[in-house]
Amino acid sequence: MEYGFFEVLSLLGALGFFIYGMKVMSEGIQKVAGARMRSILSSMTSNRFKGVFTGFTITSLVQSSSATTVLVVSFVNAGLLSLTEAIGVIMGANIGTTITAWLISIIGFKVNIATYALPIIALGFPLMFFNRERIKFWGEVLVGFALLFMGLSLLKDSVPDLNSNPQILEFLKQYTELGFLSTLIFVGIGTLITVIVQSSSAAMALTLVMANNGWIPFELAAALVLGENIGTTITANLAALIGNVHAKRAAFSHFIFNVFGVLWIIVLMNPVLYLVDQYMISSGSNSPFTTATSIPIGLSLFHTVFNITNTLLLIGFVNFIARFVTRTIKSYGDDEYTLEFINVGLMNTAELSIEQARKETVRMGNLMGRMSNQFREFLSSDKPKKQQKLLEKIKDYEEMTDRMELEISEYLMEVSTNGTLTNASSSKVSALLSIISDLERIGDIFYQMSKDVERNRENEKSFKGKQINNILKMIDLIDEALGIMVSNLQSSKPTVSIDAAMNVESQINSLRDQLRHDLTKEIEKEKYEQKRDGQYRDIFHLCEKVGDHIINVSEALAGEKEQELDEIQDL
Numbered sequence: 001m002e003y004g005f006f007e008v009l010s011l012l013g014a015l016g017f018f019i020y021g022m023k024v025m026s027e028g029i030q031k032v033a034g035a036r037m038r039s040i041l042s043s044m045t046s047n048r049f050k051g052v053f054t055g056f057t058i059t060s061l062v063q064s065s066s067a068t069t070v071l072v073v074s075f076v077n078a079g080l081l082s083l084t085e086a087i088g089v090i091m092g093a094n095i096g097t098t099i100t101a102w103l104i105s106i107i108g109f110k111v112n113i114a115t116y117a118l119p120i121i122a123l124g125f126p127l128m129f130f131n132r133e134r135i136k137f138w139g140e141v142l143v144g145f146a147l148l149f150m151g152l153s154l155l156k157d158s159v160p161d162l163n164s165n166p167q168i169l170e171f172l173k174q175y176t177e178l179g180f181l182s183t184l185i186f187v188g189i190g191t192l193i194t195v196i197v198q199s200s201s202a203a204m205a206l207t208l209v210m211a212n213n214g215w216i217p218f219e220l221a222a223a224l225v226l227g228e229n230i231g232t233t234i235t236a237n238l239a240a241l242i243g244n245v246h247a248k249r250a251a252f253s254h255f256i257f258n259v260f261g262v263l264w265i266i267v268l269m270n271p272v273l274y275l276v277d278q279y280m281i282s283s284g285s286n287s288p289f290t291t292a293t294s295i296p297i298g299l300s301l302f303h304t305v306f307n308i309t310n311t312l313l314l315i316g317f318v319n320f321i322a323r324f325v326t327r328t329i330k331s332y333g334d335d336e337y338t339l340e341f342i343n344v345g346l347m348n349t350a351e352l353s354i355e356q357a358r359k360e361t362v363r364m365g366n367l368m369g370r371m372s373n374q375f376r377e378f379l380s381s382d383k384p385k386k387q388q389k390l391l392e393k394i395k396d397y398e399e400m401t402d403r404m405e406l407e408i409s410e411y412l413m414e415v416s417t418n419g420t421l422t423n424a425s426s427s428k429v430s431a432l433l434s435i436i437s438d439l440e441r442i443g444d445i446f447y448q449m450s451k452d453v454e455r456n457r458e459n460e461k462s463f464k465g466k467q468i469n470n471i472l473k474m475i476d477l478i479d480e481a482l483g484i485m486v487s488n489l490q491s492s493k494p495t496v497s498i499d500a501a502m503n504v505e506s507q508i509n510s511l512r513d514q515l516r517h518d519l520t521k522e523i524e525k526e527k528y529e530q531k532r533d534g535q536y537r538d539i540f541h542l543c544e545k546v547g548d549h550i551i552n553v554s555e556a557l558a559g560e561k562e563q564e565l566d567e568i569q570d571l
Contacts, residue, residue, distance in 0.1 A: 014154035021151045025144025028137050048318050051088025059096025076250040083322045086250040091311045098304040120146040133422050183223045190227020195234045203228040211295035218288040218295050222302050226262045233258050249325045261310035276302050353415045354428050357408055364404050364439045365486040371397045371446045376475050378450055394450045401443030405436045431556040438549040449542050456535050467536045470515055474543040477508045481550045488557050501554040508547035515540045
């Protein structure tokens with residue numbers, strides 16, 4: 001059979017079928033998990049060993065370490081997994097991909113993985129018409145799962161038949177007699193093949209067929225396998241190109257892990273292959289160095305030993321790897337504004353999109369804390385140059401909050417328009433829109449208060465020491481309220497308790513009332529200076545307004561503002 005243009009299109013179509021099935025299944029799983037997505041992932045990756053097991057299990061099921069690592073990068077992109085958790089899952093994915101080699105080596109292609117796909121669709125498709133959302137989403141999961149394996153089956157059938165087209169890869173024979181250079185060449189070829197087919201499992205299948213046909217010796221087939229370990233990292237890194245800085249770090253950590261493993265195993269290649277050979281001979285098998293049909297089992301054994309050993313060597317250095325990639329791929333920082341978590345090209349499903357927006361909202365909440373600190377310094381400083389720098393910094397932060405509010409709200413509106421949201425997800429979107437509006441207003445107020453202080457100084461009517469101390473007391477309470485607010489924003493629970501937030505809000509209101517009462521007494525005693533004391537009054541009232549917006553955030557998280565709106569609509 002000649003492998004021409006139509007066959008290439010068939011291969012691309014099969015790949016598209018596979019990717020679409022993965023998308024449908026992934027979206028369905030996310031919808032079923034809903035608010036529990038974070039807790040599920042956290043429990044599965046709570047320590048590095050659980051993470052390794054999770055990566056191994058997922059990859060064993062989907063038979064693609066590339067699919068697993070792209071999924072992991074997507075979760076890191078959304079903030080559902082930390083970098084250290086992701087590294088553990090990636091290590092497990094490398095071990096999981098060895099299952100493919102064993103399946104091919106032991107049972108070959110005798111099992112048709114698409115056999116059960118149509119019965120699964122028959123079960124799942126009717127569920128998609130149920131009114132109950134949870135049942136409907138389970139239907140999507142089943143249909144996506146079936147499409148995924150139908151795509152895999154089509155991919156297998158669309159890959160060139162090497163027995164019918166031996167000329168495709170037979171040219172590799174000419175590079176088998178160059179010693180250590182041959183090893184390096186075949187590592188490179190293995191990398192290239194995996195990049196082209198975008199699957200280390202598929203590349204492993206090609207390698208096993210070539211070795212079984214006697215085209216390449218055992219040691220060079222092992223070199224191809226090592227190259228495939230490097231090539232499989234390319235998929236995740238390509239996906240991370242459109243991801244945020246966290247996704248890029250996760251993908252790069254995969255590259256570091258695999259390349260390090262290849263480097264040390266190349267140095268020890270001959271002793272390791274000798275041990276594999278001796279083990280097979282002692283267990284009654286033929287030597288893979290002399291018998292081509294024994295190479296598949298030998299390669300499977302080599303691949304498994306290599307990935308398990310590499311994981312055991314590096315599992316204790318997960319934190320070091322995380323620190324290294326963090327230093328290598330730097331965050332954008334506060335001075336150069338950009339959204340860190342929101343991105344539009346990578347696994348942009350509704351549930352993940354909402355989680356990404358929540359992460360950005362947490363960043364926005366932390367920014368309010370920095371604005372509060374800057375205002376405190378600005379109010380307390382008596383050095384003109386420092387005052388000017390602090391004022392510029394506060395202005396920059398205020399402009400940053402304006403852009404964040406605009407971009408996050410546009411993103412959430414797009415999610416609402418383009419995504420199929422559950423009722424719970426719709427409530428989350430409404431809450432987040434309300435929260436970012438309140439946070440943006442807090443930024444405006446801090447900048448407004450800073451401008452008031454500046455005008456006061458320009459008029460040479462600086463606040464009295466007691467007035468400054470009173471404002472600082474108010475800022476102390478605001479900082480406490482902001483800390484509670486950020487903690488509530490970071491919470492993975494569906495609802496939060498606002499008792500602590502209400503307690504601080506009550507203290508802010510009481511202090512505002514006390515300061516207003518004290519100022520009234522000064523007016524009665526004719527100790528009132530209009531410009532200075534008028535601005536002083538405005539500032540502690542504005543501080544109280546900040547407290548109001550902070551409590552609004554916690555109320556939105558607790559669902560109380562939504563309940564109030566529902567009650568108003570019912571009237």
